[in-house]
Amino acid sequence: MRAVVTVTGKDRTGIIAKVSNFLWEKGANIEDISQTILGEYFAMIMIVDISGANTELAQLAAECSEMGKQIGMSIYMQHEDIFNAMHNV
Amino acid sequence: MFSNNDVLETIAMVEKEHLDIRTITMGISLLPCIRDSAEETARKVYDLVCKKAENIVKTARDLSGEYGIPIVNKRVSVTPVSLITAAFPEKSPLVGKALDNAAKTLGIDFLGGYSALVHKSTADYERIFIQTIPEVLAETERLCASVNVGSTKSGINMEAVKLLGEVFKRAAELTKDKDGIGAAKLVAFCNAVEDNPFMAGAFHGVGEADAVVNVGVSGPGVVKHALEQIPNADLTEVAEQIKRTAFKITRAGQLVAKEAAKRLNAQFGIVDLSLAPTPAIGDSVAQILEEMGIETVGGHGTTAALALLNDAVKKGGVMASSRVGGLSGAFIPVSEDIGMIKAAQKGAITLDKLEAMTCVCSVGLDMIAIPGDTPATTISAMIADEAAIGMINNKTTAVRIIPAVGKGVGEEVSFGGLLGRAPIMPVHNCDSSKLILRGGNIPAPIHSFKN
Numbered sequence: 403m404r405a406v407v408t409v410t411g412k413d414r415t416g417i418i419a420k421v422s423n424f425l426w427e428k429g430a431n432i433e434d435i436s437q438t439i440l441g442e443y444f445a446m447i448m449i450v451d452i453s454g455a456n457t458e459l460a461q462l463a464a465e466c467s468e469m470g471k472q473i474g475m476s477i478y479m480q481h482e483d484i485f486n487a488m489h490n491v
Numbered sequence: 492m493f494s495n496n497d498v499l500e501t502i503a504m505v506e507k508e509h510l511d512i513r514t515i516t517m518g519i520s521l522l523p524c525i526r527d528s529a530e531e532t533a534r535k536v537y538d539l540v541c542k543k544a545e546n547i548v549k550t551a552r553d554l555s556g557e558y559g560i561p562i563v564n565k566r567v568s569v570t571p572v573s574l575i576t577a578a579f580p581e582k583s584p585l586v587g588k589a590l591d592n593a594a595k596t597l598g599i600d601f602l603g604g605y606s607a608l609v610h611k612s613t614a615d616y617e618r619i620f621i622q623t624i625p626e627v628l629a630e631t632e633r634l635c636a637s638v639n640v641g642s643t644k645s646g647i648n649m650e651a652v653k654l655l656g657e658v659f660k661r662a663a664e665l666t667k668d669k670d671g672i673g674a675a676k677l678v679a680f681c682n683a684v685e686d687n688p689f690m691a692g693a694f695h696g697v698g699e700a701d702a703v704v705n706v707g708v709s710g711p712g713v714v715k716h717a718l719e720q721i722p723n724a725d726l727t728e729v730a731e732q733i734k735r736t737a738f739k740i741t742r743a744g745q746l747v748a749k750e751a752a753k754r755l756n757a758q759f760g761i762v763d764l765s766l767a768p769t770p771a772i773g774d775s776v777a778q779i780l781e782e783m784g785i786e787t788v789g790g791h792g793t794t795a796a797l798a799l800l801n802d803a804v805k806k807g808g809v810m811a812s813s814r815v816g817g818l819s820g821a822f823i824p825v826s827e828d829i830g831m832i833k834a835a836q837k838g839a840i841t842l843d844k845l846e847a848m849t850c851v852c853s854v855g856l857d858m859i860a861i862p863g864d865t866p867a868t869t870i871s872a873m874i875a876d877e878a879a880i881g882m883i884n885n886k887t888t889a890v891r892i893i894p895a896v897g898k899g900v901g902e903e904v905s906f907g908g909l910l911g912r913a914p915i916m917p918v919h920n921c922d923s924s925k926l927i928l929r930g931g932n933i934p935a936p937i938h939s940f941k942n
Contacts, residue, residue, distance in 0.1 A: 406498055408498055408499070408502055410499075410502075436495055438495075445495075445499065447495050447498050447499075458553075459556065459557045460552070460553045460554075460555075460556025460557050461556070463556050463557065463559065464556060476506075478502055478559050479559070480501075480557070480558055480559035481557045481558055482493075483558070483746060484501065484558040484559065484560065484743060484746060485493040485497055485498055485501060486492075486493060487742040487743060487745065487746040488493075488497070488501055488739045488742045488743055489493040489494075489497040489500075489501075489739070490492075490493065491810075
């Protein structure tokens with residue numbers, strides 16, 4: 403099962419380190435990362451495989467958002483199906 | 492595969508534009524619960540609803556967490572209760588209260604189906620049942636009631652229309668300490684649908700399976716935002732933009748509906764394409780119409796703009812879902828839409844304009860507060876007008892009107908939450924009682940004879 407992790411907010415050091423470390427601890431495997439910085443605005447989108455994760459997706463998503471708050475970023479983890487459904491005919 | 496922009500667009504829809512799944516509604520057949528006595532039937536009803544829907548709240552929470560889209564309401568609809576209590580109609584309140592208790596046990600927001608279908612004529616047990624509605628709504632919290640008083644195929648049952656005027660008055664009177672909230676939980680329908688997930692008019696039709704999941708999507712804010720991107724486009728392009736947006740919103744609903752049905756061990760019923768506003772700023776159908784170019788909703792052109800919006804939402808939505816049903820049209824409830832509330836306060840929108848708008852959208856005169864001294868026969872006449880629009884035009888229409896006891900024009904009623912607040916709107920003072928007291932039926936229109 404794959405999920406999409408979206409990290410947005412004001413750019414600062416250590417964002418990728420913090421997020422990828424968190425995902426590693428949870429047993430999620432990062433398959434793809436893309437990242438852009440527009441001025442001071444940071445946006446990163448990751449595709450992660452959570453088949454081996456030790457937590458259910460809903461719980462993991464909540465923990466992800468909570469971790470985001472601690473580092474001042476907005477973080478979402480969502481099942482990839484929602485994007486496939488909404489953006490493909 | 493989706494692009495990064497698609498991901499960011501979806502998140503913006505949720506974060507800034509109030510995209511949500513308005514409701515997951517589980518329809519449950521109560522027919523297996525009928526027993527010899529009202530007491531035993533009520534017990535069976537409570538047990539069955541609690542068992543069938545036991546995981547609805549957890550499932551909604553899980554899906555919301557997994558897909559990152561809020562699911563605002565969890566609801567249950569049941570077989571019209573008048574059918575379940577036909578052998579002991581005066582004891583129907585026992586079943587009503589059992590359903591309300593089940594709703595509380597499950598932790599759901601509303602339960603609909605304290606209903607009767609009398610579109611052709613009223614059976615004795617239905618007449619008794621309908622008269623229990625005000626008391627039951629006053630003594631329960633989450634239970635909703637509806638009565639179907641007409642249909643294109645059978646005409647309008649004017650005896651029921653007359654009775655409903657009195658029932659609305661009494662429902663408001665018995666709950667006057669709460670601004671007449673009893674009347675806000677009651678709908679009079681013409682052409683009621685059997686798979687509607689929205690309240691207060693949801694019930695589970697007898698043609699449905701044991702347990703069905705119907706989903707209502709929302710997203711007026713998303714549509715408004717999409718139109719803000721093309722401020723000078725012509726109306727052809729406006730319609731296209733609405734279709735594209737409705738497609739995306741509906742796809743989210745379809746995904747959630749199918750997954751919810753699987754997890755709840757129920758059939759996937761329908762996705763209802765209605766645009767449902769909330770009192771939150773930026774979640775308003777009225778403001779979409781204003782974005783299209785009307786200074787204040789209610790002005791000339793409002794009906795045309797609404798017709799375009801309603802049709803485009805359906806065209807986009809039908810393409811996005813394998814099964815569309817319910818009411819599927821833009822809602823225009825006054826108390827639940829900040830744009831409507833403001834227009835009503837200014838006097839820009841009137842009951843007459845709202846009635847005209849219901850010719851081109853679902854569903855009817857919805858969540859409108861009127862002076863408390865409005866005669867019951869005038870309320871019946873409003874119901875008759877709406878039912879006539881539905882009957883002639885082959886569409887669902889409804890009336891959910893709140894007589895504000897002890898209050899008049901210039902004051903307002905307030906319910907809080909999704910039900911919002913409503914400025915009291917003036918009604919015509921001419922007497923319509925003779926029409927209503929004639930009774931009988933308004934015959935079905937000639938174009939209903941299609942066989």
